Amino acid sequence: MAEKILPLLRENAAQVDGDATFPEAGLRALRECGLMGLLVPEEHGGLGGDLHDLVDVAGVLASACLSTAMIWAMYCQQVDAVVRFAVPGLAKDLLPRIAAGEVYLASVTTEAGSGGHLMTADASLRSGGEGIAFERLAPIVTGGRYADGFLITMRDGEDTTANKVTLVYAARDQLELETSGEWNPLGMRGTHSEGMRITGTIRPDGVIGPRGGYRTVAVESAIPLAHLAWSACWLGAARSATADVIGLLRSRKRPGSIDLSSDLVSERLARVRMDLELVSAYLRTVCDEITECRTDGRTVDVPSTQIHLNTLKVAAAEHTFRAVDRLVQLCGLSTGYLRTSPIPLERHFRDLRSASLNYANDRLLKANGSLSLVDRGVRLA
Template identity: 50%
Template structure:
């Protein structure tokens, strides 16, 4: 149920994804149980070149499009939602460098990403402000071409295994929290320490634990203009996050529905379940309907992003935010419908081949990952600016 891929899909994308999902499937139960980062899946992403999906071919990458990212994220989400989110967030960081890094930074980083040597983590959360993108409290300082970083982040997905970080901070001369810069730091340029355990309900393999980062980087590692992160957020971070995350969530829920249908149509399933039950059929219908709605909204938002329009226009921001909110709510609800449809044995227990229990736990994080409540507040303000109710 993925949107039609663009014509430039790399010829080996399907094979590469099959290789990664085979590894992911093999280790997903253990990484979820033990809350371990999926090192084996990351190694497969490195080895297949998928970390360089959005890196231009001129820098050795696959030259993929946002549609390729959406298709890949759905496929990985069907296998392991943590792996899908790790991949989607890395691609978001990569695109920021492709579009806003200066030539020297692109020439330095992009070939390494393309070869699988650089996995990127995002550092945008901060104590006291949560994951709010457009403000920062910690300030860049320094002189003589160097910038000092002293940053604590309560949530950094995969940070313990990242080779580099894109970090939001107040720009050196900022007088308000809204003057935010984005800076890149190699792992070797930082002193990194962890803080606390990672023992969540779901998304356990994402290992999104807190990190303390300190060090210094050359001024040329600022991505975009000093204090200009708001443009990167509007044109890259927000759109690719909402498209990538929603694709992963849709993949996770679609995979769950597929496993349920295979169970029901199997000989054992036909003996156990009454496939003429109106209640069962209605719940399956509701689940499919929810996913169709998300898929349609995802395809519409993807088309808008690929058209190259200015994404800061209120109606377009509203569409992207609506995608994230709807996907978070409906994908979780679709799996919850399936839990009710199958009952205790195959809907609730961990050892069911449907894996609904894990999908439900993982998808519960979707509404909290850049909170739906926060987005609704933003959308209320945006809607007030669009009195004509014009749709993107």
């Protein structure tokens, strides 16, 4: 299913990167081919896919366009939260429409005040009257302009502490949306992640998970899905870059200065391959671990599992970026660095530079340091 739309994604990747525009044709193709419903249970009309399907599809999509793959991966995070935490009425209304590709959900967690920190929020919900009202400044919302609905983290109330965070679903027609700033980043330009001011009123059944208890949604759904799917996306892009370089090296178009019998070339290729192998194996291992927890109905909120999830994200971000950096060095200026190169290495390089920022690796390493002191048995993945 994913393979079918790759030619379209590949064809548009350079343009959405160059113009920093949203891949509208790619999203349309994803809506039409059924993949927007991958994680929706079959009883609601979806494909009933699991986490292994998620990482497989994310990797395939990223081989053609990392921006489109990340848009889809972040959207799947939102879908999983709805599947697992929406009240039955909302789930019954929303999930069949999600499965049909009618509802692209954008995510609003980052906030100017609390930065990337997931578990705190500044702007608060205001209950009373017809429903729950709010106004939220969101510095970065992937595809916000094209979204049919939003999942937004908010402080639960004006009098509650910043760590009482509530996740709410808001349909586009419940909101007033104002975009702010210009989207002109180094990489991931096709995600079109603008700033937005979001104002609206939702019904009480738009709350996803416990009020003030977003931590549970984050730990059981948003974080595992993010770390698995993002890692799969980054690996898919780095793997495709590697395959392209190997194809070039094995072809008549190989730059004359690259000598395949050179020990230095072999060592560089071996190190690129090692980076990809390590991420791939660790991704599978952590995906199995989270899948087993879900199948057995066990929480993933145990120190060793949290360490594994965080390690996956940090390692995938570092190793995939390093692999592409090494490919740039191996290929040299004209193939590795120029925007006109037949292999989009410089785009992969710019895109993958965002991996360590997209939920800061520093935050995860700090958390893992503290968790390591708690996991006295040192339970490795």
